[in-house]
Amino acid sequence: xxxxxxxxxxxxxxxxxxxxxxxxxxxxxIAPNQITSLIxxxxxxxxxxxxxxxxxxxxxxxxxxxxxxxNGSEDIYHGGTDIDILRRRIGMVFQRPNxxxxxxxxxxxxGLRIHSFPGKSALDGIIEESLKSVLLWDxxxxxxxxxxxxxxxxxxxxxxxxxxxAVRPDIILLDEPCSTLDPMATLKIEELMVELKxxxxxxxxxxxxxxxxRVSDDTGFMLLxxxxxxxxxxxxxxxPVEKKTEDYITGRFG
Amino acid sequence: xxxxxxxxxxxxxxxxxxSGIAAIIFVxxxxxxLVKEGGSFFGEYNIKDFIFGHFWYPAxxxxxxxxxxxxxxxxxxxxxxxxxxxxxxxxxALYISExxxxxxxxxxxxxxxxxxxxxxVVVGFVGMVTLVPVIKTVFGIPTGLTALSGCIMLAxxxxxxxxxISEDAINAVPxxxxxxxLALGATKWQIMYRIILPAxxxxxxxxxxxxxxxxIGETMAVMMVTGNAAVxxxxxxxxxxxxxxxxxxEMGETVRGSSHYRSLFAIxxxxxxxTFIINFIADTYLHKNKE
Numbered sequence: 001x002x003x004x005x006x007x008x009x010x011x012x013x014x015x016x017x018x019x020x021x022x023x024x025x026x027x028x029x030i031a032p033n034q035i036t037s038l039i040x041x042x043x044x045x046x047x048x049x050x051x052x053x054x055x056x057x058x059x060x061x062x063x064x065x066x067x068x069x070x071n072g073s074e075d076i077y078h079g080g081t082d083i084d085i086l087r088r089r090i091g092m093v094f095q096r097p098n099x100x101x102x103x104x105x106x107x108x109x110x111g112l113r114i115h116s117f118p119g120k121s122a123l124d125g126i127i128e129e130s131l132k133s134v135l136l137w138d139x140x141x142x143x144x145x146x147x148x149x150x151x152x153x154x155x156x157x158x159x160x161x162x163x164x165x166a167v168r169p170d171i172i173l174l175d176e177p178c179s180t181l182d183p184m185a186t187l188k189i190e191e192l193m194v195e196l197k198x199x200x201x202x203x204x205x206x207x208x209x210x211x212x213x214r215v216s217d218d219t220g221f222m223l224l225x226x227x228x229x230x231x232x233x234x235x236x237x238x239x240p241v242e243k244k245t246e247d248y249i250t251g252r253f254g
Numbered sequence: 255x256x257x258x259x260x261x262x263x264x265x266x267x268x269x270x271x272x273s274g275i276a277a278i279i280f281v282x283x284x285x286x287x288l289v290k291e292g293g294s295f296f297g298e299y300n301i302k303d304f305i306f307g308h309f310w311y312p313a314x315x316x317x318x319x320x321x322x323x324x325x326x327x328x329x330x331x332x333x334x335x336x337x338x339x340x341x342x343x344x345x346x347a348l349y350i351s352e353x354x355x356x357x358x359x360x361x362x363x364x365x366x367x368x369x370x371x372x373x374x375v376v377v378g379f380v381g382m383v384t385l386v387p388v389i390k391t392v393f394g395i396p397t398g399l400t401a402l403s404g405c406i407m408l409a410x411x412x413x414x415x416x417x418x419i420s421e422d423a424i425n426a427v428p429x430x431x432x433x434x435x436l437a438l439g440a441t442k443w444q445i446m447y448r449i450i451l452p453a454x455x456x457x458x459x460x461x462x463x464x465x466x467x468x469x470i471g472e473t474m475a476v477m478m479v480t481g482n483a484a485v486x487x488x489x490x491x492x493x494x495x496x497x498x499x500x501x502x503x504e505m506g507e508t509v510r511g512s513s514h515y516r517s518l519f520a521i522x523x524x525x526x527x528x529t530f531i532i533n534f535i536a537d538t539y540l541h542k543n544k545e
Contacts, residue, residue, distance in 0.1 A: 054437060056433070056436070056437060059433075059436065083439075084439040084440070084441055085439060086439070087436070087437055087438060087439035088438065088439035091437065091438065092437040094430060094433065094434065094437075096430060098428075098430040098431060098433065098434040099434075100431055100434065100435065100449055100453075101431065101449075101452065101453045102452065110435070110438060110440075110448065111438045111439070113448070114438065114439065114440045114441075114444045114448070115439065160434070163434075163438065164438070167438065167439075
């Protein structure tokens with residue numbers, strides 16, 4: 001199972017910002033076609049961990065990583081990985097929806113154009129399919145040529161997911177994707193995540209514990225750079241092993 | 255004491271007000287002066303013959319005031335300088351803001367500012383002693399004082415404007431666009447070409463227009479290297495004379511109030527209209543960029 005492209009596994013992962021140790025000996029194994037959520041208080045390293053998986057931390061100066069990170073059987077930090085291809089396989093959705101200042105159509109086409117231009121008619125098909133998979137097609141099919149910047153926040157976030165789906169990744173990373181959305185929009189994005197896990201492995205960082213409890217299969221609780229506890233969501237939220245986990249999920253701190 | 259304070263406030267307030275509107279007053283005054291002096295010229299000389307006339311013989315017995323050669327001269331210089339400065343300037347801006355490491359970035363920015371600070375007469379004479387002989391030998395022509403020399407020197411002068419304003423526009427492209435593209439596996443070049451440049455386009459257009467504005471209004475450097483022949487040029491390797499150079503060169507020799515004198519003001523009015531339009535376009539795009 002571990003050579004599945006939807007699997008991510010870390011061994012003794014440490015990450016330093018300069019001399020600050022932001023991740024401490026993290027060992028985690030993320031299962032394919034499931035939703036794994038990472039929870040914990042601000043600054044616990046959950047977003048940092050997420051950004052290890054698609055090497056987005058590489059853009060920050062002074063970041064150093066020790067240990068191993070495997071995607072399937074590939075060591076993504078030591079295996080001569082092509083970062084551009086890695087990031088196509090492991091897509092990311094950000095906290096603030098960030099559609100490009102282009103048309104709806106071009107937003108979804110972006111990834112295809114930069115990786116392998118499939119030709120005009122195939123492109124149209126993939127774009128329709130991608131927008132359908134995030135349930136935006138009916139809303140936007142008449143506005144494909146209009147700027148994506150005028151959409152609602154929720155539509156923008158869906159579009160950002162469609163943009164990933166178009167390049168057929170194995171894994172989708174979501175970094176607090178609902179923190180700027182209202183409760184109704186949040187619910188819709190959550191429904192979408194459940195739909196998407198049939199095809200993709202989904203890892204979500206969230207501040208919202210109810211969200212983690214609602215949507216995820218596995219949950220990891222992080223504190224001060226350590227993965228305190230990791231396991232089935234139902235177990236973490238009902239009978240956590242660690243005292244700290246219990247304190248956090250019952251709202252005693254955080 | 256209280257009254258003194260009030261008086262002081264009043265005076266300061268008025269002084270600030272006057273300083274604030276000084277710029278616009280100057281523009282209006284210059285405009286009226288040009289219209290008055292230049293406008294009276296059109297009372298005695300047909301405006302159509304002025305703008306479309308092929309011959310500029312202001313001092314002959316039967317003077318002719320056709321500024322088409324001068325407009326053509328300015329146009330050739332502007333087009334040539336733009337062709338050279340725009341790609342160079344935009345690429346330099348991209349390099350400075352997106353590629354160059356921190357130390358080099360600061361050095362380059364300082365360099366661009368230095369380039370902007372060089373007086374145009376210095377640019378002119380450096381061009382005259384270095385570039386002009388080179389152009390003469392390279393192309394095997396009788397004189398290096400050509401439109402091409404002017405284009406190259408003025409491209410240098412337009413560069414700082416284009417680089418610094420384009421760089422501002424490129425820097426203003428939000429990081430989260432770049433982050434989104436990066437997370438999709440785009441390379442640095444793909445991000446520049448597909449995201450940053452389109453997003454920064456209004457600012458880049460504004461920078462180009464302001465650069466063109468600088469070129470069209472430039473006088474000293476262009477006068478020193480272009481040869482100043484008032485003929486419609488058929489290529490870049492001929493001497494040209496711009497509108498600005500004509501005004502600068504001839505104003506001192508005219509009789510105050512004569513037709514020649516007033517025709518120079520009329521040229522000034524034409525220049526004013528052109529630069530006004532260019533600035534207006536630049537301004538429109540600068541505002542677009544801010545939105």
